Amino acid sequence: MAPNLPPKAPLEHSQSVAGSPAAHEEEHHYRSGPLRWLLTTNHKEIGTLYLIFSLSMFLIGGVMALVVRLELFQPGLQMVQPEFFNQMTTMHGLIMVFGAVMPAFVGLANWMVPLQIGAPDMALPRLNNFSFWLLPIAFTLLLATLLMPGGGPNFGWTFYAPLSTTYAPPSTTFFIFALHMAGISSILGAINIIATILNLRAPGMRLMDMTLFVWTWLITAFLLIAVMPVLAGVITMMLLDINFGTSFFNAAGGGDPVLFQHLFWFFGHPEVYIMILPAFGIVSVIVPTFARKRLFGYASMVYATASIAILSFLVWAHHMFAVGLPLVAELFFMYTTMLIAVPTGVKVFNWITTLFRGSITFETPMLFALAFIVLFTIGGFSGLMLAIAPADFQYHDTYFVVAHFHYVLVPGAVFSIMAAVYYWLPKWTGHYPDERIGRWHFWLSVIGVNLLFFPMHFAGLAGMPRRIPDYALQFADFNMASSIGGFLFGFSQLLFVWVIVKCVRGGAKAPAKAWEGASDLEWTLPSPAPLHTFETPPDLRGFKFH
Amino acid sequence: MTPVQRTVTKTLIALLMMVGFTIALVPLYDVFCQITGLNGKSASQPRAVVSGEVDESRYVTVQFITRTGSGLPWRLEALNRQVRVHPGQAYEVRFAFVNHGKTASRGRAVPSVSPSEASLHLRKVTCFCFQEQRLEAGEKLELPMMFQLSSDLPEGIHTVTLAYTLYPVAEGPVANNKSTSMQGGDA
Numbered sequence: 051m052a053p054n055l056p057p058k059a060p061l062e063h064s065q066s067v068a069g070s071p072a073a074h075e076e077e078h079h080y081r082s083g084p085l086r087w088l089l090t091t092n093h094k095e096i097g098t099l100y101l102i103f104s105l106s107m108f109l110i111g112g113v114m115a116l117v118v119r120l121e122l123f124q125p126g127l128q129m130v131q132p133e134f135f136n137q138m139t140t141m142h143g144l145i146m147v148f149g150a151v152m153p154a155f156v157g158l159a160n161w162m163v164p165l166q167i168g169a170p171d172m173a174l175p176r177l178n179n180f181s182f183w184l185l186p187i188a189f190t191l192l193l194a195t196l197l198m199p200g201g202g203p204n205f206g207w208t209f210y211a212p213l214s215t216t217y218a219p220p221s222t223t224f225f226i227f228a229l230h231m232a233g234i235s236s237i238l239g240a241i242n243i244i245a246t247i248l249n250l251r252a253p254g255m256r257l258m259d260m261t262l263f264v265w266t267w268l269i270t271a272f273l274l275i276a277v278m279p280v281l282a283g284v285i286t287m288m289l290l291d292i293n294f295g296t297s298f299f300n301a302a303g304g305g306d307p308v309l310f311q312h313l314f315w316f317f318g319h320p321e322v323y324i325m326i327l328p329a330f331g332i333v334s335v336i337v338p339t340f341a342r343k344r345l346f347g348y349a350s351m352v353y354a355t356a357s358i359a360i361l362s363f364l365v366w367a368h369h370m371f372a373v374g375l376p377l378v379a380e381l382f383f384m385y386t387t388m389l390i391a392v393p394t395g396v397k398v399f400n401w402i403t404t405l406f407r408g409s410i411t412f413e414t415p416m417l418f419a420l421a422f423i424v425l426f427t428i429g430g431f432s433g434l435m436l437a438i439a440p441a442d443f444q445y446h447d448t449y450f451v452v453a454h455f456h457y458v459l460v461p462g463a464v465f466s467i468m469a470a471v472y473y474w475l476p477k478w479t480g481h482y483p484d485e486r487i488g489r490w491h492f493w494l495s496v497i498g499v500n501l502l503f504f505p506m507h508f509a510g511l512a513g514m515p516r517r518i519p520d521y522a523l524q525f526a527d528f529n530m531a532s533s534i535g536g537f538l539f540g541f542s543q544l545l546f547v548w549v550i551v552k553c554v555r556g557g558a559k560a561p562a563k564a565w566e567g568a569s570d571l572e573w574t575l576p577s578p579a580p581l582h583t584f585e586t587p588p589d590l591r592g593f594k595f596h
Numbered sequence: 597m598t599p600v601q602r603t604v605t606k607t608l609i610a611l612l613m614m615v616g617f618t619i620a621l622v623p624l625y626d627v628f629c630q631i632t633g634l635n636g637k638s639a640s641q642p643r644a645v646v647s648g649e650v651d652e653s654r655y656v657t658v659q660f661i662t663r664t665g666s667g668l669p670w671r672l673e674a675l676n677r678q679v680r681v682h683p684g685q686a687y688e689v690r691f692a693f694v695n696h697g698k699t700a701s702r703g704r705a706v707p708s709v710s711p712s713e714a715s716l717h718l719r720k721v722t723c724f725c726f727q728e729q730r731l732e733a734g735e736k737l738e739l740p741m742m743f744q745l746s747s748d749l750p751e752g753i754h755t756v757t758l759a760y761t762l763y764p765v766a767e768g769p770v771a772n773n774k775s776t777s778m779q780g781g782d783a
Contacts, residue, residue, distance in 0.1 A: 173600045237611065245603045275611055283618030298622065301706050302665065302763030306635055309625050313618070374712065376634060 088183070091175035092581060093160050096182050098478070100157025101471070103185055105547070107149035108464075110193070112540050114142040119502075119536035121519050122529045135519035136204035137196060143207025147325065148232045149189050151459065154467045155328040156181075156239045159267045162474065163243060165572035165579065166261050168252025168588045173245035181238040188231035195221035195228075206517055208318070211299035211310040215291045222292060226285045233278050240274035243267055252571075254590035258352070261570050262345065265352050266331030269359045273320045273327070276363075280317040284310065308373055315366035323362045326458060327355055329426075329466030330397055333419045335570065336473050337401050340416035341408030342567040347400040354393035354400075361390050371439045372446040380439040387437035391430065398427055413565070414488035418469035421461055421496050429457030432507065447517075450510025456503045460539075461496070468495075468546065475553050476560030480578035483553040487545055494542035501535025636712035638758075642726060643719040650684040651747045658745070660689065661759040662705075668764040669697035670731065672705060675738070683717075684747035691724060691760070692738050695731035702765040704728045710757045717749040718756070728765050 081089065090096060117138045121129045130138070160178065164171055172178045195202035200219035203209065214222060247268045251260070260268075287298040288310075297303025299310045330351075338345040345351065367375060367383040375383075401423050410416070432454040436442055445451060468491075475483045505528040514525045521529065560577040571590075575583050597605070629635040658681055660674035676689040695701060705725045709715035720726075724739040731737060745756065 174604070241604055241607045241611075244607055245600050248603050249599045275607060276614055279611060279614040280618045280621075283615065283621075287622070301708075301761065302704065302765075304640075306625070306629070306637075308635060309622065312625065313621060316621075374636070374710075376713065 089179065091171075091179050093164050093172045093175065093178065094478075094579065094581060096172075096178050097157045097159075097161030099182050100153050100160055100185075103182070104150050104152075104154035104157060104467075105550075107145050107153070107189060109543065109547075111142050111145035111150055112543060114138045114145070116536060116540050118142065119533040119540075122521070123533040124530070125521055125523055125526050127520055130519070132519045133201060133204060136206075136517070137202045139517050140203045140206055140209075141192075141196065144192065144203065144229075145189070146459070147207060147321075148229070149185070149192075151325045151463050151467070152236060153185055155267070155270070155325070156236075156243075158263075158328070158332070158467070158470050158474075159239075159243055161478065162572060163246055163264055163267060164250070165477075165575065165583060166264050166570055167247060167250060167255060168571055168584050168590060169246060169250035170582065170585050170587075172242050173250055174242045177238050178242055181235045181242065184231045184235040184238075188228045188235065191224055191231070192228035195219075195224050198224070208314060209288070210314070211288060211291070211307050215288050215299055218292065223289065226289050229285050230282060233282050236274050237278045240271035240278075243271040244275070247271075252584065252587040252590045254593060255595070258349065259590075259593075259595040261331070262334035262348070262351055262355075263328070263331035266327040266334075266355050269355050270324050270327045273324050273359055273362065277317045277320040277324075280313060281321075284313040284317065287313075308370075311370050311373060312366070315369045316363075318369065319366045320359070320362040322455075322458075323358060325463045326426075327359065329422065329463045330355060332466045332470045332473075333401065333422050334397075336415050336419040336469055337404050337423075339473075339565050339567040339569070340413060340419075341405050341410050343404055343408045345400070346403040346406075347396070350396055351400055354396040357393040358390060361386060361393070365390065368437055368439075368442070371442040384437055384439040388434065391434055394430055398423065398430075409567075411566075413472075414483065414485060414492055415469045415473035417489070417492045418465045418472065421492070422465045422469065425461030425465070425496075425499070426458055429454055429459075429462055432457065445510060447515055448510035449506040449514045449516060452516055453503050453506035453510055456506070460503065461499050465495075471546075471550070473565070474572075475550070476564035476577050477572055477575070477579055479554050479557075480560055481553050481557030482560050482564065483549050484557060487549050487552070491542055491545040491549060494545065495539055498535050498537075498539030498542055502532050502539050503535070505529075505531045505535075633709075633714075633716035634712050636709045636715050638707050638709050638715050638718050638720060640726065642721055642723070645686045645719065645721055645744050646684075646746055648684055648747060650682050652682050654683055655680045656683060656745055656749065656753065657755045658687075658743075659755065659757045660691075661757060662691070663759065663761045665761050665763045668701065668703050668762055670695050670701070670703055670762055672760060672762050674760075681745060683745045683749045686721065686742060686744040688740050688742045690738055690740050692736060693724075693729055693731060694736045695733060698733050700730065700732045700735075702728050702730045703762050704765050705760040705762050708759045708761070710759065711753060713750060714745070714753050714756045717746045718758075719744045719746060725760065 087095065087099060090099075117130060118135065121127070121135055160172065163169075192202075198219075198221040200221060202219070202221055203214070203225045205213035205218060247260070247264060287296070290296040291298050291300055291305075297305040299305050299307050301307060334345055334351055364386045365383055367379060368387045371380060371383070432450065436445055436451065436454055472483050472488060475481070509525050509528040509532075512525065514521055514528075562576050563573040564577055565573075571588070572579070574588075629637065657678060659678045660676065662672040662674055664670055664672060671694045673692045673694075674689065675692055679687060679689060681687050707723075707725050709718055721742040721744065723741045723743070725741075729737065729739075
């Protein structure tokens with residue numbers, strides 16, 4: 051790895067920052083107490099805020115999932131009323147998508163993008179502060195709907211009209227407002243990331259020198275700019291339908307409920323890639339580190355990511371095969387959907403080839419990254435099954451769909467976030483995370499997650515419908531297994547919290563280059579990374595990238 | 597302008613274009629559906645019968661389904677549930693509206709055609725669905741619907757189903773055919 055080490059310049063630079071006037075800066079610029087966090091414009095502190103926020107949302111959304119699994123432990127209605135069950139499934143989805151996964155990736159981008167491109171901070175630090183603080187407000191409002199008369203959102207996270215308009219609880223207007231705020235936060239975050247990556251790269255770093263994490267985030271940010279306005283538009287139309295007597299989605303007044311689904315999924319499909327592309331980037335950074343090899347096929351990874359992003363705009367109606375599309379449309383969306391398997395296959399191939407004849411060690415971040423590759427691919431395969439339009443008529447709205455998207459989102463996106471946290475914790479805190487608890491966390495999670503979601507495939511193929519609090523007796527065994535797996539997975543996340551808290555408070559000291567095989571720019575900085583880094587850009591001409 | 601400002605300006609322009617595109621999608625969708633008939637909506641205006649040859653070699657079954665949406669104590673019944681027609685020939689069927697409620701109310705029947713490909717070939721000369729109905733408490737009303745399936749109906753279509761869903765209309769100034777919709781969709 052020696053030839054991969056950077057030349058003198060960045061190292062010297064970072065040492066001078068580390069050794070220097072951190073204390074002196076504290077005196078000058080920093081408030082103490084909560085106001086410091088409220089007003090901070092530092093990308094590392096904002097990144098930390100995002101990550102803490104998303105972890106709390108992950109736990110809240112997780113508790114809601116456990117309520118669902120508790121009710122589904124046995125057939126019949128035991129624990130909760132169907133109305134509350136519907137609110138739990140809906141809020142679980144909304145919170146996990148908009149409150150846990152998306153902010154976690156934005157938090158990682160805040161922390162790592164400037165460090166990986168040699169920038170002193172994000173391009174728009176005050177905007178960065180604003181985009182973060184919109185989120186706690188949005189989600190406090192969203193959670194507060196649960197206490198309002200008529201309850202919170204109960205129409206599924208996809209909020210199909212007219213369930214979310216004509217038949218919606220009165221709190222829906224608050225739900226729309228909360229989603230608007232979360233959307234604005236995402237848009238501002240995306241603008242910031244684009245401005246940072248395109249303008250603040252250190253001299254000598256070309257676009258094709260960037261790490262895959264930075265690349266995937268750049269593409270994700272463009273996706274956000276493209277589709278968040280569509281989400282904002284569709285919820286505004288809902289708002290008008292509910293409160294101002296328009297009929298965008300109301301057949302009685304000349305509107306069309308199917309239009310809602312088209313608009314929603316035109317946003318929604320790119321949205322699911324927004325939740326997976328940064329995960330691809332994280333895995334593409336972690337796998338080479340612990341395989342002690344360069345990433346195989348760097349350029350093809352970049353092009354594959356871009357192709358997935360472009361294709362994501364051409365597949366939305368595969369969520370609507372059962373809505374009554376003409377045959378031509380069914381075929382078109384079936385083939386474009388299958389086409390996505392090609393660039394995704396390129397990625398999986400490259401990861402495996404990177405591992406091939408590598409000198410692999412299995413630290414916790416690598417365990418999560420490897421589990422990602424295997425389990426995400428399983429989710430990809432069930433996605434291919436769902437892409438077959440005639441077969442989808444059978445699978446539509448069953449637990450097979452639930453199994454599919456949980457496989458790509460939980461051992462997919464969520465595992466990649468956990469891998470990233472274990473991987474970068476030494477850089478953030480200066481301490482290694484506890485490897486023993488980390489392994490316990492990994493193995494319990496991986497067993498729990500498979501016990502939780504794998505039986506759902508069978509329940510779905512046998513015809514068990516989604517989003518219903520009760521089920522026929524023949525599904526009892528599958529559901530009991532799923533529930534046990536759910537509780538195992540859910541409670542093992544407490545270990546994750548424990549590891550993080552323990553790592554922040556102390557542990558084995560990490561050197562600047564915390565992992566032997568790591569070669570990206572952030573590892574030239576001391577651990578923990580000082581509050582201000584790369585204040586004068588490092589000269590990277592001659593730096594050997596990836 | 598600094599490079600960062602230039603990037604942000606470009607990004608904001610892209611953002612505004614996507615907002616405009618989203619707004620444009622609604623009328624575009626309506627136009628697209630009107631041209632292709634893909635969402636199964638039949639025309640909201642009476643159309644003249646095309647006099648031409650009647651294709652007597654072919655029979656098409658036309659079925660009528662009625663549904664009452666929530667919030668309206670009415671019953672809508674197709675007096676002819678199913679007719680067999682030749683493409684090109686005009687037919688008249690009758691529908692009965694009954695208000696079971698204790699007060700007068702207004703409603704509107706919204707049609708939907710299945711398979712959607714047939715909606716472009718369905719010509720309605722008169723239809724109760726072109727306007728709202730107002731029924732006194734207990735009133736019964738029989739209304740005609742005259743239609744023609746044009747003779748260029750695709751060969752593969754043997755059955756056409758017309759579904760009428762009754763929706764309540766708020767009491768207020770009588771709205772005409774354009775209804776109170778603020779959006780261009782046709783009922």
